[in-house]
Amino acid sequence: MTRVGRITSDTMSSAALSVLVVDDTSANRNLMAAFLAKLGHEAVFAVDGVEALERFGQRRPDMILMDLMMPRMDGFEATRLVRERQGAIWTPIVIMSALNSDADIVAGLDAGADDYLVKPVSFAVFAAKMRTIQRLLEMERRQRELLDRMHAISNAVIDGIITIDEAGVIQSANPAACKMFGYENDALAGKSVSVLAAPPDGRQRDRQLANYLAGGTAGMIGTVRELDGERADGEVFPLEVGVTELQIDDHRLYIGVMRDISERLIQHAALAENAARLQRYHDEQQREQELARQIMASQVDSDGLRDARVHFTVMPARRFSGDLVVAASSPGGRLYAMLADATGHGLSAAISVQPVLPVFYALVARDVPLAQLVGELNAVLHRSLPIGRFVGAALACLNRQGDDVEIWVGGVPEMVLVGADGRVRQRFESNHLPLGVVETGTEGCEVAHAPTLPGDQLVMYSDGVIEATNDKAEGFGLLRLEEVLRSHAKDMRIDALRIALAEHLAGASAHDDMSALMLDCAPHPH
Known part of the structure; x- marks a missing residue:
């Protein structure tokens, strides 16, 4: 015992x-x-x-x-x-x-x-x-x-995970990997990793994926690559594969994490096609808009704007400007000028103001009084513009001697007459409705008269000038505008105004078209 x-x-x-x-x-x-x-x-x-x-x-x-x-x-x-x-x-x-x-x-x-x-x-x-x-x-x-x-x-993750030994034999594969490659659960264990690699042709099997998963390609460990895999039924599909290496005693083990990126590539291809389609549409729109811009620009008679007495700037908020600046001399030697500001921005605003051009030039050629010109412009716009659309305008007519001017302002900021020193001598407020709002009648077409002195300059501008706002929410304002007028000679004022507006915005986008027109009160040059 x-x-x-x-x-x-x-x-x-x-x-x-x-x-x-x-x-x-x-x-x-x-x-x-x-x-x-x-x-x-x-x-x-x-x-x-x-x-x-x-x-x-x-x-x-x-x-x-x-x-x-x-x-x-x-x-x-x-x-x-x-x-x-x-x-x-x-x-x-x-x-x-x-x-x-x-x-x-x-x-x-x-x-x-x-x-x-x-x-x-x-x-x-x-x-x-x-x-x-x-x-x-x-x-x-x-x-x-x-x-x-x-x-x-491992079984719960949606990515495929397999382990491979140094000989390239699959030791384990989670259900996601088996499903991804079209095998029953646990059916991949014991197989060569080469069964997962897609052949580039019918003669030989592509070893890149197999080498990568088995750690046989230098520089691949610890990186993520896109390679082609092959399902059990022979279907080739794109994979995103990452491989890490484990050292266990004297043996190496490789862990491959794989994701089927077929859907992602399809989405990327669709996005790329949409982007290309949008680019084609954008390019077509640019070409059409450039054609429209050239056509509209051709409607403006540039001879009048080249008159030495005319100074102007047009700074559109978009590709097209809803502001229009025109000038023309009549056979009798009078200088007609107009700054028009259509409602809205861009192409729609630019189109709204186009109907006035042929009427303006035709009536100037007939040397009509300014009041009649205003009435005809209003009638054309009232007939052509849809409800809610109109054109604010400032018009001036300087006589041949340059010592008297007729003025009409409706729907735009006041027009000012400045002396040779750049100080405001007289203001002409906007006391009329914009063009196109009501039918033409005897009321609303009245003009103001003002005698002028040598060195005087008539200044008109759109509301986009004084309302130009920088990133600090500061508007350009009337005081800055009048400071530019006082501190520069008359032939430098329009350039100085353009520079002052750019410096004020400091790269910020303008929210409205900015235009200004200045007329030297001087006799007709011929």
């Missing part, structure tokens, strides 16, 4: 194990039952190797205490068969035998045992061995839980 050592209560463990005791001697089974009970563990019994395999299949104990010399099946064979059947969960096997030769111990460990104790065994040694086994089981349990969590995470 095996000798029993002294048992103390402080050797008991709080982690209870299920222990399969395999021994054909009842006294030994009883002794192990007493030891295990004292340590807080549960004992399950078998009298030989055959019964041990049955109990192992039924109970899956946490560990096994295995005798060697037993009928029907000895401990060596039973240990080997348990190892074959244990699967992924490790079951510690400790041989407890009276056989104590080196050959017996080696044979027992080679059969698959984790430890070997020679009978008789003292309780102290047995308890120490059990604590060691418990620690190892706890470590194994934690490692298994960690692996299970990692496996669960």
Whole structure:
């Protein structure tokens, strides 16, 4: 009978194990039952190797205490068969035998045992061995839980994840990878990674993806590349692939993370096509707008604007200006000038003001009074413009001698007459409705008269000039405009105004067209 050592209560463990005791001697089974009970563990019994395999299949104990010399099946064979059947969960096997030769111990460990104790065994040694086994089981349990969590995470991600060994053999593939390549779950494990690579033609397989996934291409580790993959049915599709390398003992393992980017490339192609279509549309619009600009510009008689007495600037907020500046001399030597500002901006505003051009030039050629010119312009615009559209305007007619001027202002800021020193001598407020608002009648066409002096200059401008606002929400304002007039000679004022507006905006976009027209009050040059 095996000798029993002294048992103390402080050797008991709080982690209870299920222990399969395999021994054909009842006294030994009883002794192990007493030891295990004292340590807080549960004992399950078998009298030989055959019964041990049955109990192992039924109970899956946490560990096994295995005798060697037993009928029907000895401990060596039973240990080997348990190892074959244990699967992924490790079951510690400790041989407890009276056989104590080196050959017996080696044979027992080679059969698959984790430890070997020679009978008789003292309780102290047995308890120490059990604590060691418990620690190892706890470590194994934690490692298994960690692996299970990692496996669960790998299975849950939408990207395909595979692991490949140094020989290019797939060790594992998550469900997303299997689905991506058209294989059943776990069907990729054990296959060469080359099955995932797309062939460039019908003769040979492209090795680039295979080499990349197997870490065989220098400079690819740790990078993300776009490569072609091949599904199980032969379909080739684009992949985004990243590979990392793990060094485990003396071996390398490669982890490939793959994403099917077919949909993304389709979207990119659609976006590129839309962008190209928009660019073509934009280019066509630019060509059409340039043609429209040239046609509208051709309607303006530039001869009158080249008169030395005429100074002007037009700074559109967009490609087209809704402001119009025209000037023309009549056969009688009178100088007619108009600054018009149509409602809105851009092409629509520019089109709105175009109908006045042929009427303006035709009536100037007939040397009509300014009041009649205003009435005819109003009638044309009232007929041609839709409701809600109109044209603000300032018109002036300087007589041949340059010492008297007729003025009409409606819907634009006041017109001013400045002296040779640039100071305002007289203001002409906007006291009429814009052109095109109401039908032409005797009212609304009245003009003002003003005598002029040598060196005087008549100044008209659109509201975009004084309302020009910079990034600090500061408007250009009337005071700045009059300061420009006072501080510059008359032939420099229009350029100075253009520069002052640009400096005020400091790169900010103008919200309205900015135009100004200045007439020197001087005799007709011919």
